[in-house]
Each structure stands twice: as structure tokens, then as C-alpha cells.
Amino acid sequence: xxxIDQPTExxxxxxxxxxxxxxxxxSGFNGLFxxxxxxxxxxxxxxxxxxxxxxEKGRFSSFLSRSKGYSYLLLKxxxxxxxxxxxCAVRAAGNKLxxxxxxxxxxxx
Amino acid sequence: GAxxxxxxxxxxxxxxTSVKIECRSLDFQATTMFWYRQFPKQSLMxxxxxxxxxxxxxxxxxxxxxxxxxxxxxxxxxxxxxxxxPEDSSFYICSARIGQAQETQYFGPGTRLLVL
Numbered sequence: 001x002x003x004i005d006q007p008t009e010x011x012x013x014x015x016x017x018x019x020x021x022x023x024x025x026x027s028g029f030n031g032l033f034x035x036x037x038x039x040x041x042x043x044x045x046x047x048x049x050x051x052x053x054x055x056e057k058g059r060f061s062s063f064l065s066r067s068k069g070y071s072y073l074l075l076k077x078x079x080x081x082x083x084x085x086x087x088c089a090v091r092a093a094g095n096k097l098x099x100x101x102x103x104x105x106x107x108x109x
Numbered sequence: 110g111a112x113x114x115x116x117x118x119x120x121x122x123x124x125x126t127s128v129k130i131e132c133r134s135l136d137f138q139a140t141t142m143f144w145y146r147q148f149p150k151q152s153l154m155x156x157x158x159x160x161x162x163x164x165x166x167x168x169x170x171x172x173x174x175x176x177x178x179x180x181x182x183x184x185x186x187x188x189x190x191x192x193x194x195p196e197d198s199s200f201y202i203c204s205a206r207i208g209q210a211q212e213t214q215y216f217g218p219g220t221r222l223l224v225l
Contacts, residue, residue: 035216042202042216043153087152097143097204097214099152 002026004100006088011106020073020103022088030091034073037085083107113205115217129189130220132203138183139205147200193224
């Protein structure tokens with residue numbers, strides 16, 4: 001079976017940095033995705049990692065360690081609009097995405 | 110990125126009626142479409158995977174006779190919730206993928222279903 005864990009909620013201050021961790025145990029691995037989801041809206045794609053290491057895209061970076069079953073999403077220079085849920089998802093056997101429970105990030109002024 | 114649309118965005122129906130939700134890929138052909146359900150403050154749960162022209166593959170615990178999926182063309186998949194009950198009230202989101210490329214899975218805006 002699949003098991004994907006991430007913290008339920010995090011709070012950070014505008015302008016700061018927040019790191020959202022995700023650990024996973026899956027049968028097969030074909031990549032790890034991070035999505036942002038605002039309340040009542042569909043998820044939007046943020047990043048994709050399939051090899052170990054850090055992928056940087058502007059203010060967002062994502063890291064993967066396949067041997068440790070671990071990833072994190074790093075959000076820098078936080079803005080109020082970054083308040084949202086961040087979903088870690090793993091593509092495993094069968095090429096299906098399995099989502100973690102999501103981490104609600106609240107950015108305070 | 111590619112655009113996926115859903116219709117309707119919101120629907121309220123009476124218990125026992127059927128509701129059809131459409132998912133369209135607007136500017137690409139989607140070989141595979143996925144249907145997810147999301148309850149409040151929970152994550153997305155995959156309901157079924159549909160490939161154009163073939164029967165959908167349902168996840169364990171999802172009733173195929175209750176959630177009818179049709180993927181008649183490369184740009185359209187429909188989910189019909191038959192004999193809806195209040196416990197079916199949820200946010201239904203479709204996703205479409207181009208070919209087998211790993212990154213290209215795009216989500217629709219979702220349909221909020223409320224069954225009274």
C-alpha cells in the first residue's frame with residue numbers, strides 16, 4: 001500500500017521561509033509532485049522530482065531523497081497569497097498519483 | 110499549461126436523483142483522465158482512471174454502478190453520480206494527462222456537489 005505523511009498545518013510570517021516535509025512509503029516510484037490548492041479550487045502544479053536533489057523554481061524549491069523516502073517543499077519570501085494547502089503526491093505503480101493529506105500554510109503579516 | 114474545464118462548477122440536487130459532471134481538455138487530447146473526490150479538509154482520493162474508448166478502472170471501495178464514467182473521446186470524460194445521497198456531497202475534481210509523460214497531468218477547477 002501507499003503511505004504519504006506531511007504535517008497538517010504550519011504558520012509563518014510574511015517574508016519568511018517555510019519548509020514542508022513529506023515522507024512516503026510506496027510500492028514503486030515514478031516521481032513526486034507538489035501541488036498548491038487554495039480553498040475551493042483545484043490543485044495547481046508546483047514541482048516534480050524524480051531524481052535525488054533540489055529543483056528550484058523562483059521562490060519555490062523542492063528536494064527529493066529516494067533512499068530516505070523523503071521530500072520537502074521550500075517556500076521563500078513568503079507572501080500573503082501563499083496561504084493555501086500544499087499537497088505532496090507520489091506517482092507509484094500503475095502511474096497513479098496518490099496524495100498526502102495536505103499541509104495548510106497560514107501566512108501572517 | 111494545458112487547460113481542463115469542468116461543468117457544472119456547482120450543483121445542488123435532491124436525494125435519489127442523478128448528476129452528470131463533464132470534464133473537458135480544451136487544448137490537448139487526453140489519453141487518460143482521472144476522477145478524484147475531496148471531502149472538506151481532506152486530501153484528494155482517486156476514484157477511477159479512464160482511458161479513451163475503454164472501461165474505467167475503479168479504485169477499491171468505489172462503486173462502479175454508482176459512479177458511472179464515460180470517456181467517449183480524447184477531450185471529454187463524464188462522471189455520473191447515480192441515485193445521489195447526502196453522503197455523496199463532495200468536491201469532485203477531474204484530471205487529464207497527455208500521453209505517458211510524467212509531468213503533464215492537469216486538474217480541472219472542480220465541481221461542488223451538494224445532495225439535499
